[in-house]
Amino acid sequence: MATRREQGADILDRYLDEVTNDPASLDEVAEWALGKGLFRPAPMDIRKMCREIIAEGARAQKRFDGKRWYRAKHSVRTNVGGVQLNLWADIDKNASHSFMSKSIGQRRRSIADDCFSMKMDADHFSEAHPDQLPIQPVLDFTEDVAEREAAERLARDRRDKAAA
Numbered sequence: 001m002a003t004r005r006e007q008g009a010d011i012l013d014r015y016l017d018e019v020t021n022d023p024a025s026l027d028e029v030a031e032w033a034l035g036k037g038l039f040r041p042a043p044m045d046i047r048k049m050c051r052e053i054i055a056e057g058a059r060a061q062k063r064f065d066g067k068r069w070y071r072a073k074h075s076v077r078t079n080v081g082g083v084q085l086n087l088w089a090d091i092d093k094n095a096s097h098s099f100m101s102k103s104i105g106q107r108r109r110s111i112a113d114d115c116f117s118m119k120m121d122a123d124h125f126s127e128a129h130p131d132q133l134p135i136q137p138v139l140d141f142t143e144d145v146a147e148r149e150a151a152e153r154l155a156r157d158r159r160d161k162a163a164a
Helices: 004-018 026-036 046-060 097-128 142-163
Strands: 062-064 069-071 073-080 083-090
Touching (some): 004 026
């Protein structure tokens, strides 16, 4: 039996082969797949479902410290007794320096992995289409982060002025 990822990729491939050559909305693909009986979800472990919902909520929880919004809950992937686990902590309550250092390092590696994958995609497209301008992704996010920080400061200053 195909994994969920394989099933999803296969459904999209089939839709693009059978229905359209244009970029497609996943809402349209899902409706088509359901109508054709192509989507067959496996039974889900209730504990796993609960764990995923808790993790989703934890990743989304933000707090404001008077200057910035920050993520309240953090995780570290670790191996305990031969079992890989994600351990969670609250940045203000029970996250040690070591825990936060590992968590931020793991998030950075995840971002680097995404950037590497994006570069491979851009390189492939550019080589497969030599008649077009090459796509050269910018991997230095210094300016992007500075712009976001400036926008946050501006929004905070405007809120403070409006409240005064």
